Amino acid sequence: MAWLRDIDRWFATRVLPYAGNYRAYARKLIGDDAEAEDLVQEAYAKVLSVPDWRRLDAPERFVLTIIRNLAFERFRRAKVVGIRQIGVLEMDLLADPAPDAYAVTSARQELDIVLAALDRLPEQCRKVLTLRKMYGLSPGQIAVRLNLSISTVEKHLAKGLLLLTKALASGDGRSIEKRPSSWPRRAIKTETH
Structure with missing residues (x-):
């Protein structure tokens, strides 16, 4: 055998x-x-x-x-x-298909880590990544919304994904350097133009 x-x-x-x-x-x-x-x-x-x-x-x-x-x-x-x-x-x-309390708490903690790491990204990377991954906009739509070229959007997307991946791989999402407090955190418009 x-x-x-x-x-x-x-x-x-x-x-x-x-x-x-x-x-x-x-x-x-x-x-x-x-x-x-x-x-x-x-x-x-x-x-x-x-x-x-x-x-x-x-x-x-x-x-x-x-x-x-x-x-x-x-x-x-x-x-x-x-x-x-x-x-x-x-x-x-039969097992209840709803997640148990541990799964819910664990998922919330993971989400908090991702959001904290996302918050520490450079502003343009954060905006582009949020619009792409959370709102599902195409690079072309993001370019129009943020008044950027498509290649610039793609560069911000690549850089943001790289920084976010590194931060999350570190285990706590804290490896991205914090933005200086002088950088304002601006809300991203989600309505269409």
């Missing part, structure tokens, strides 16, 4: 021994043997495409979760679903 990749060996030893459990669970959810087998095979394909497969602590639970999600997705797309199948999904055990 020297020709097997690491992921193949991992799959054979950590995932495949539970194939019976996967099929039984898929049959319980779907109710049809052929569709259940399709669901298991689709779950295998998803597991084999996970880039960090080595980090999976409980691959059996991971595969079961994939099977459940795939079954749920099939039910969502189906025109008619039997009541028995809905009950089997144990809707109360």
Whole structure:
């Protein structure tokens, strides 16, 4: 078996021994043997495409979760679903798709870091980057709005992205030199001319 990749060996030893459990669970959810087998095979394909497969602590639970999600997705797309199948999904055990408090707090902290780093960019870079990335304007639209050439907009965009990337890579977003306090912070107009 020297020709097997690491992921193949991992799959054979950590995932495949539970194939019976996967099929039984898929049959319980779907109710049809052929569709259940399709669901298991689709779950295998998803597991084999996970880039960090080595980090999976409980691959059996991971595969079961994939099977459940795939079954749920099939039910969502189906025109008619039997009541028995809905009950089997144990809707109360499905994960709430809304982010938990930790995810919300973490995302807010990350946003604060990005905004603080963005605030420390040179004024034109900050304006151009904000209009491009936050408002989705094209370089041509930004050039008209800020009365700049397109090449100048592109240079500010490149410089701003480079500075922002460096600041965020430092971990705290503070590596951009702070603007002198004499530089006013001007609001960016978002209305169209």
